[in-house]
Amino acid sequence: MNAVYNYRLVALSVAIAICAAYAALDLAGRVTASDRRLRAVWLFGGASAMGFGIWAMHYIGMLALIMSVPMFYHVPTVLLSLLAAITAAAVALYTVSRSHMTAKDSVFGSLAMGGAIAAMHFIGFTHATGRPLAREPTFQCSKTSEKNSSTRVYEENFATLKH
Secondary structure, rough: OEEEEOOHHHHHHHHHHHHHHHHHHHHHHHHHHHOOHHHHHHHHHHHHHHHHHHHHHHHHHHEEEEEEEOOOEEHHHHHHHHHHHHHHHHHHHHHHHOOOOHHHHHHHHHHHHHHHHHHHHHHHOOEEOOOOOOOOEEEEEOOOOOOHHHHHHHHHHHHHHHH
């Protein structure tokens, strides 16, 4: 299977990741400095920024991959992957925004963040398919190249027979 990348979408994906990380870390500082009532609001904002950023970076990165087969994703499963990213980002930000943080807290926050990215990735790919799912809400995440895969395979095999 041949695939190429749309480098503009790759750059957009990286830019979103940078902006989301900056926003989340800024909000994490506000969580630490705020009083008890506002702490939950800032934590929710930081977790949402980081979770949405991870999620958007991931799916825009997948959109940047142009394959010979269109990819479809089950919408409820994709939204569940977003919830996983936001929840784990909340755990990580809560862990690192304490007034006193130990090395153990740092390791726990890092594992929570890594777990968030892995969970979001695998949940999102659970229902990824090369064809639309019957009677389920789906969206297409990648463009196909100009020629479909059967035409490309035929031309590649014919070219090897000619030489």
